[in-house]
Amino acid sequence: MKARVHVSLKPGVLDPQGKAIGNALASLGFTGIGAVRQGKLIELELSETDPLRARATVEAMCKELLANPVIETYAIDLS
Amino acid sequence: MKARVHVSLKPGVLDPQGKAIGNALASLGFTGIGAVRQGKLIELELSETDPLRARATVEAMCKELLANPVIETYAIDLS
Known part of the structure; x- marks a missing residue:
């Protein structure tokens, strides 16, 4: 049996890594991006x-x- | 619109972080664990x-x- 575990920061917890990804995407020219969270x-x-x-x-x-x-x-998730 | 991106190492690529998690789980007493991969x-x-x-x-x-x-x-995954 295979298990997939998704671990993500609770809402409200500061996520500097997600913020950095969002900034990098913006600097690559991607627009219309809201919050980015990394887990x-x-x-x-x-x-x-x-x-x-x-x-x-x-x-x-x-x-x-x-x-x-x-x-x-x-x-x-189990499969 | 919300997008979730799952990034994982290709099969065959060495995953030391996954290996460390597997070892830590074994040392905590969990048994019956095969491969562990982190993405x-x-x-x-x-x-x-x-x-x-x-x-x-x-x-x-x-x-x-x-x-x-x-x-x-x-x-x-889009939602």
Whole structure:
């Protein structure tokens, strides 16, 4: 089973990396760009085949290591 | 219109950051983890409302700045 975890900064948390990307895009001539936010994408291969248990495991991984719950949110996709 | 760009390393390209995450998860006691890959997630707000033109613009942004087409692939989600 494959899990994809999207980790992104909570709304309101300053994102200087996203800001830098937005500025770089503007300086390349792209227009009409609003807010830009950068997050992380983590892809995991799991030997677990039960979706419910896999989700619980990945949820625990997010809380313990993959995301900082103080400033980040995460979303889990299983396939 | 909102665009989400997933940038990940091509298969076969060494991913030390993903490897480090895999090792850290194993040392925390998580088992049954295969390959771990880390990528980037970039969220953009666009003033463009036509999905076709928005996709073309984001595709150009990926080629020029957001992804390194030599070692990375990207996927674009519009919403």
